[in-house]
Amino acid sequence: MxxxxxxxxxxxxxxxxxxxxxxxxxxxxxxxxxxxxxxxxxxxxxxxxxxxxxxxxxxxxxxxxxxxxxxxxxxxxxxxxxxxxxxxxxxxxxxxxxxxxxxxxxxxxxxxxxxxxxxxxxxxxxxxxxxxxxxxxxxxxxxxxxxxxxxxxxxxxxxxxxxxxxxxxxxxxxxxxxxxxxxxxxxxxxxxxxxxxxxxxxxxxxxxxxxxxxxxxxxxxxxxxxxxxxxxxxxxxxxxxxSVFDTDMFRTLIDYFADLAHTAYGRDAKTDVSLRVLADHVRALVFLAADGVLPSNEGRGYIFRRILRRAVRHGKLLGLDKAFLAEATDVVAGLMGDYYTELRTQRARIAEILSLEEKKFSQTLNTGLALLSDLLATLKLRQQKVIPGEDVFKLYDTHGFPVELTQEIAAEQGFTVDTAGFEQSMQRQQERSRSASTFVQAQDDRALTAILQRVGPTEFTGYSGVTGNGKVVALVVNGEEVESISAPQQALVVLDSTPFYAESGGQIGDRGDLSGPLGIFKVEDTRRPLKGLIVHYGQLNEGHLRVGESVQAEVIGQRREDTMRNHSATHLLHKALRDLLGSQVEQRGSLVEPERLRFDFSSPRALTASDLAQIDTQINRWIRADFPVQTNIMPLQDAMETGAMALFGEKYEDLVRVVSMGSSIELCGGTHCASTGQIGIYITVQEASVAAGIRRIEALTGRAAEAYLRGRSATVESLATKLQTQPDGLETRVEQVLQDLAAARRQIAQYQREEAQRQAEQVAQQALQIADAAVVAASVDAPDDKVLREMGDIVRSKLGQPGVVVLAATFGERIALQVSVDAALTKRGLHAGKLAGAVGARLGGKGGGRPESAQGGGKNKAELGAALDLVPALVKEKLK
Missing domain, CATH: 3.30.930.10 (Bira Bifunctional Protein; Domain 2)
Structure with missing residues (x-):
């Protein structure tokens, strides 16, 4: 009713x-x-x-x-x-x-x-x-x-x-x-x-x-x-x-798709399912795109892609062989655009997103459906109901057919998918891909060389900020130039201009995003593989990107700021080292990244703690002085006449960039703070040798230095609490604890010697008389190998006649053996090393050594008694 x-x-x-x-x-x-x-x-x-x-x-x-x-x-x-x-x-x-x-x-x-x-x-x-x-x-x-x-x-x-x-x-x-x-x-x-x-x-x-x-x-x-x-x-x-699909919210869409498919809603149950899927999914896709969701293989972008793929598949089931999603955007906008006005203001963008993604997937779908249909028919003939993981992976890897779509179609026909086999095939492919990386690198270089010849050098705009606009002039995928990419493809992107700094001069490359009208490219690294050409390496996380499109380039600001602090501090460190050690100090390498700085320099000696304290003090004095960081472009000869420092072995252009801050003047193409005060704080954390005459300093600035100091402070507070003292009294308290610990160790050592003496005397009394020799084979308690050897010496001294001593002690999972034989007995054929070898073998291990003294051991504790029982028989055999 x-x-x-x-x-x-x-x-x-x-x-x-x-x-x-x-x-x-x-x-x-x-x-x-x-x-x-x-x-x-x-x-x-x-x-x-x-x-x-x-x-x-x-x-x-x-x-x-x-x-x-x-x-x-x-x-x-x-x-x-x-x-x-x-x-x-x-x-x-x-x-x-x-x-x-x-x-x-x-x-x-x-x-x-x-x-x-x-x-x-x-x-x-x-x-x-x-x-x-x-x-x-x-x-x-x-x-x-x-x-x-x-x-x-x-x-x-x-x-x-x-x-x-x-x-x-x-x-x-x-x-x-x-x-x-x-x-x-x-x-x-x-x-x-x-x-x-x-x-x-x-x-x-x-x-x-x-x-x-x-x-x-x-x-x-x-x-x-x-x-x-x-x-x-x-x-x-x-x-x-x-049904909700019978209301005016859906029937216009359903009838639209029914007309396209030359059918009518309500005529066939299977057809009706596909029409309802299209009506729901197209509404969903239009609204997702209007709110900025782009197709990708992660998160909400994956949901977008999965829905679109289901829509395209159901369109194929209805016989829609041509693209149909973009035009349906107008139908949804007509139904709901009066209230949700974004559907109309963004209509062209929404339609283009749907068109590109549908076009990308349609060919994949046609090929994959045909192959999957053949595969299922073969499995039916074999009366098998599980699709092998390797076949599912082939559909995915070779033809781009989504795994979830394979699972959905398989379920409709009563099949399941071997997901474990699929994952194994995926892992093997990843291993093969890693081994092919060198070949791909060579292909990339050839493609980039051609691009540089065609489009010329990239304009770097990053000295003035971390954002900018650029046009995509080239895209490279697996060493080949392409006109467009789709999420989640990995690619190399070349722009006509970019604020992204390319790795050079010790400073690592920037990371961030390139946002186009239809896609977002995640820049994971920026390099300059060829002189003049800046290349963005990364992955398209959402949507699509094409040659000729304009993008908004945005570097991760905090990461760049941290890097600039470390780079400016590197210049101050270089100057401080020359002031302390003399002009013979030359930079021999550096690494400037957000988390730390590393500076290699020539020096005839190691730096003392006093030297490092002087360097830290001087650099932090310059930081507090807040010197402006100034840059000038000038001829190389003029730069050298100003006293600017150049890198050892570096080749420079006729025009160079000179960076000065206080008394530090260097040739440098990197990015820097506006003034030294922005560095915040400098701390040397390590100084070491890396080669003959070359030393290395690692240091922290800014946020990383603050975190380091907070961590050290927390450690001091924690230790003071555990040692029941105040931080100021921690050193005195530690000295007292160390003295107490040394005294306790001496007492323990004395106790161990006394206990070893007692056990050794007891074991000596249990010696067996074999021929004219005293034989001891026993398991004892000992704290370490040293005490075990001492116990063996004590037992021999207590025997009063030539003897053989085999002692065993358990240290965790290991059984240790100590074997000694009097010199008089070695002349008659007894050999401590061979005895250790025989007993050790019974313990699942080995042994060996000199005729008079040897060591051995194993891990088979269950055989310890039987192994020691071998000793009397072995001695008797040699002395009979």
Whole structure:
């Protein structure tokens, strides 16, 4: 049974918002599908998401009563889209109170809107509440006349905090009774049943508690209201439709695709599924693109790509062989562009994104579907139901066919995928790729040489800042020039001008982003492989990039700033070393990166602690002086006449860049601070030799130096606490502890000697008499090998006659052997090394040594007794 009122979805949205504006609410625009300041989710999933900062008190709301129609996106049921109800993109209508009204007003507003504004029959509306919420049932009874037994209690009527802690509370859901013909037939069928009869249309959340990390809850001083009602579901009910896809929100799109495919909706169940998938997915793609989401293989970009690929596949199932997504942008904009104006202002950009991605994937899909179809047919003949991982990888690696699409198609036909085999094939391919890197490098060099000859040198604009505009003049992939790239391709990008510094002069290359109209390229390194040519190395993370496009280039600012501090400090270090050690000091290499600086220099001697203290003091004095860092371009000869220092062995152009700060003057093409004061602080952390006559200093500046000092300070505080003293008294306390420790060690050593003496005497008394020799083979307790040897000497001295001594001691997992034989017995054939070898072999190890003294051992503790039992027999054999 349907209601009589017939409203369009646009009218329903407007009536909702106007109703709550009339109740003193401020209408706020929908936030982006890309959440602001919320790293816990990839996309906006609920209408209240933009309200969370207000509910948590982190931001001041524009009003304490708010209402909105919010764009939402949920990804958990992508594979189910195509049935009668499941959507990815949808609109959530909501009204919100930030510490103003609470349950009574929320229930009153909801009941009034549903029964009076959109005139739903009151007898078809059924509220549910949480079992522990005693207030809401009374309000529903008072406001809407529900008997207590007619109000259903459901345990899942509870809204939890967005994280481990935060606001939470019970909720009340309003269900619409579609009629018994949609039910399960059970007598106890009611809201919350899994059947299709009762449809939830509105959720009223009463946020009245704060949940702590331990799960405890305390009442909020000012509770909040958050409600959410799906526009698609409400429209379905008000228009009396069987499905959300039958409403005006979708039928225009469905009929558009049906006309393209020369079919009609409702004619064939399989075709209808594909039409519904297209209607949902195209809406989703248009809105994602409008909010800046671009196709990629990660995060929300992967969701975009996966949805587009499903849409293209279902288009193929409908027989749509030509590109169709870009033109559908106009249909979506026509349906929803009046309220969501970004669909019209960005129409051309959205269409181009969809067109490029569809074109890129269509050929892949055609080839992959044909190959997968042949593969499945072969497996069916063999009566196999698992697609081998190697075949799945071949489809992916050779033909670019997505794994998730293989899995989806396989599942439709009753197959599964060997994912473990796929991962193994992927790993083998990665190993092969690493081994081929040298060949690719040579190809890159050839391509870049041709590019430099064609487009000329790159203009570097990074001395004045970390951002700039440039035009893509070349793209290189695997050593070949290409016209365009798509995420997630790795590539080399050449611009006509760039603020990215290319690695040279010891300073590492910049990192950052190149943002084009349709894609974002992540720059992982910047180099100058050829004189004059700056090349950006990295990966396109989102969308597409083409030759000829203009991009916004942005270097990671903090990384550049840290690098500049270290570079300017390197110049000051060079000057300080020459002042201390003399003009014979020459720079022999350097590394300037964000985390540290490394400076190699010629020096006839190592630097003392006093030398390093002088250097640190001098450099920090220059930093505090805040000398301006000045640069000048001048002829090389003029630069040398100013006293500028040049790098040893470096070749320079006729015109050079001279960088001066205080009394430091050097030839340098790198980036620097505006003044020495920006370096902040300098600390030498290591000085060492790297070659004959070459020393190396490693140092920290700025943030890294601060972190280093904080770490050292924390260590001192921790040690002082553990040693029960103050930081100022730590050195004295450590000296005392060391003295106590030395005394304790002496006492332990004395005890060990006494214990060794006692054991040795006891073992000597247990000697066996074999022929005319005393034989000892025993296991003893000893702290180390040294004491074990001493015990062997003591036993021999106590025997009173020529003897053989074999002692064993266990040290952790290892058994150690000490063997000694009197010289008189070695003349008769006994050999300590051979005895050690025989016993050690029985222990699973080995042994050896001189005739009079030897060592050995093993790890087979279970054989220790049997190994020692070998000794008397071996001695008897030699002396018989």
């Amino acid at each position: 349907s209601v009589e009122i017939k409203l369009t979805s646009t009218e329903i949205r407007a009536r909702f918002l106007d109703f709550f504006v009339g109740k003193g609410h401020l209408k706020v625009p929908s936030s982006s599908l890309v959440p602001r300041n919320d790293p816990t989710v990839l996309l906006t999933t609920a209408g209240m998401q933009q309200m969370i900062p207000y509910f948590l008190g982190r931001e001041t709301p524009p009003a304490i009563r708010l209402t909105s129609a919010q764009k939402c996106f949920r990804t958990t049921d992508i594979d189910k889209v195509g049935n009668q109800r499941t959507l990815t993109f949808f609109e959530m209508l909501g009204n919100f109170s930030v510490g103003d009204y609470f349950k009574r007003e929320a229930i009153t507003f909801a009941w009034e809107f549903l029964t009076r504004v959109v005139q739903l029959p009151a007898e078809r509306l059924h509220p549910t509440v949480h079992p522990e919420d005693n207030e809401a049932p009374k309000l529903w009874s008072e406001i809407a006349g529900f008997a207590d037994e007619a109000i259903v209690r459901l345990d899942d009527n509870w809204w939890g905090p967005p994280g481990a802690s935060g606001p939470c509370g019970p909720d009340s859901e309003i269900y619409y009774d579609r009629g018994v013909e949609y039910g399960c037939g059970r007598s106890d069928c009611q809201p919350g049943c899994d059947c299709e009869r009762f449809l939830e249309i509105w959720n009223l959340v009463f946020m009245q508690y704060y949940q702590d990390f331990d799960g405890s809850r305390t009442p909020l001083p000012r509770p909040n209201i958050d409600t959410g009602m799906g526009l698609e579901r409400l429209t379905m009910v008000l228009q009396g439709k069987e």
